Each structure stands twice: as structure tokens, then as C-alpha cells.
Amino acid sequence: xxxxxxDPGPLSVPEGAIVSLNCTYSNSAFQYFxxxxxxxxxxxxxxxxxxxxxNKEDGRFTAQVDKSSKYISLFIRDSQPSxxxxxxxxxxxxxxxxxxxxxxxLSVLP
Amino acid sequence: DVKVTQSSRYLVKRTGEKVFLECVQxxxxxxxxxxxxxxxxxxxxxxxxxxxxxxxxxxxxxxxxVSREKKERFSLILESASTNQTSMYLCASSTGGGVGEKLFFxxxxxLSVL
Numbered sequence: 063x064x065x066x067x068x069d070p071g072p073l074s075v076p077e078g079a080i081v082s083l084n085c086t087y088s089n090s091a092f093q094y095f096x097x098x099x100x101x102x103x104x105x106x107x108x109x110x111x112x113x114x115x116x117n118k119e120d121g122r123f124t125a126q127v128d129k130s131s132k133y134i135s136l137f138i139r140d141s142q143p144s145x146x147x148x149x150x151x152x153x154x155x156x157x158x159x160x161x162x163x164x165x166x167x168l169s170v171l172p
Numbered sequence: 173d174v175k176v177t178q179s180s181r182y183l184v185k186r187t188g189e190k191v192f193l194e195c196v197q198x199x200x201x202x203x204x205x206x207x208x209x210x211x212x213x214x215x216x217x218x219x220x221x222x223x224x225x226x227x228x229x230x231x232x233x234x235x236x237x238v239s240r241e242k243k244e245r246f247s248l249i250l251e252s253a254s255t256n257q258t259s260m261y262l263c264a265s266s267t268g269g270g271v272g273e274k275l276f277f278x279x280x281x282x283l284s285v286l
Contacts (some may be wrong), residue, residue, distance in 0.1 A: 105280045107280050164214035
């Protein structure tokens with residue numbers, strides 16, 4: 063079993079839809095959780111960062127962490143064609159290196 | 173904003189050539205990393221460094237070496253390029269310190285070895 067599981071997609075949604083992206087993990091030592099957005103042929107950019115269970119909101123994006131279930135989510139409200147990208151979840155146990163999910167490719171259709 | 177700059181966006185090299193990939197960060201970060209990214213395999217850590225002149229092997233160091241002579245600069249070296257090293261290479265730096273650590277990436281170098 064991989065440390066971090068993520069559905070690779072592709073996921074296609076119409077413009078304006080609510081998008082839900084998810085990762086599950088197996089290592090209970092993970093303490094900090096991130097979501098990165100990666101456009102085609104570009105480096106990943108940090109989108110959201112959380113370190114506790116619960117929700118964190120930033121504009122149209124909401125990151126959710128459920129440590130008891132070892133499950134994290136990223137919600138995108140009112141999705142736009144410019145949100146079309148690959149979304150990577152990442153997590154880190156204290157004092158160790160980052161662990162990444164394989165990424166979910168999202169297409170938002172106009 | 174943190175800026176991580178990779179010297180080349182695209183590189184084409186021949187098998188057996190020595191290849192240098194350069195990376196510079198401007199935020200005085202202690203930690204720097206080299207990843208490669210391949211379809212279906214995700215991000216894989218090649219080497220990392222927590223300090224000047226210090227380096228640690230990641231998950232896939234074979235065929236690579238690194239150099240960190242200055243805090244802001246971290247170079248990846250392919251001693252003798254091979255076709256299976258064709259990939260997207262991503263440099264990153266992080267704030268370090270464990271608590272609240274965040275990782276910032278460069279734009280990537282797409283390397284093709286012919």
C-alpha cells in the first residue's frame with residue numbers, strides 16, 4: 063500500500079461545478095498537509111496549507127483534513143476553466159521529507 | 173514571494189553527456205531538493221540538502237550527484253546522461269524547521285536525452 067493514495071483522474075466537470083479532490087494516507091505521523099496546483103509543463107505551486115483537522119478556506123478553495131480517518135480533501139467552488147490543472151496533495155511528518163500523492167488531473171469545461 | 177529559479181526550461185542532450193541543472197532560490201532557505209516527475213510515477217526525490225556543502229540521498233539517487241557550494245544554489249549533475257533520465261526535473265526549497273514547513277518549486281526543466 064502506498065503511503066498516499068490519490069485518484070489520478072482525469073476528472074472533467076462543467077464550469078461552475080463544485081469540485082472535490084481527495085487523498086487518503088496511511089501514516090498517522092503526518093502532521094502537515096498541503097495542496098499544490100500544477101499547470102501543464104510548469105512546477106507545482108502551493109495552493110493550500112493546513113496542519114490540523116477541520117476546514118480552511120481561501121476564496122473559492124476549501125481544504126479539509128480528517129486525521130481520524132486519514133483523509134484530506136480540496137473543494138473548489140464555482141470552478142473555472144483556469145482551474146484546469148493537476149492537483150497534488152502533499153504531507154509531511156515532523157522532521158522528515160515531504161510525501162506526495164500522484165496527482166489528480168482536472169479539466170473544467172467552459 | 174519565494175522565487176526558485178531553474179536555469180533552463182528545456183534541454184536536449186545526447187547519451188553519455190555530462191549535464192548540469194542549476195537552481196537558485198532567493199529566500200535564504202536552508203533546505204533544497206531535487207525531484208524528478210514522470211507520468212504515472214509522480215514526484216520522486218533524487219537528492220536534498222539541509223545546509224551548504226551537505227547532501228543526502230533521496231529515493232532515486234543512482235546516476236545523479238549534487239553540489240551545494242552556496243546556500244542559495246543547488247545543482248544537479250547527471251554524470252553520463254542516459255535515455256531513462258529523460259524527465260521533468262523540479263528543484264524546490266523549503267522553510268525548514270519542521271513546524272509549518274512549506275515547500276516551494278521552480279518551474280521545472282524538461283530534459284530529453286537522445
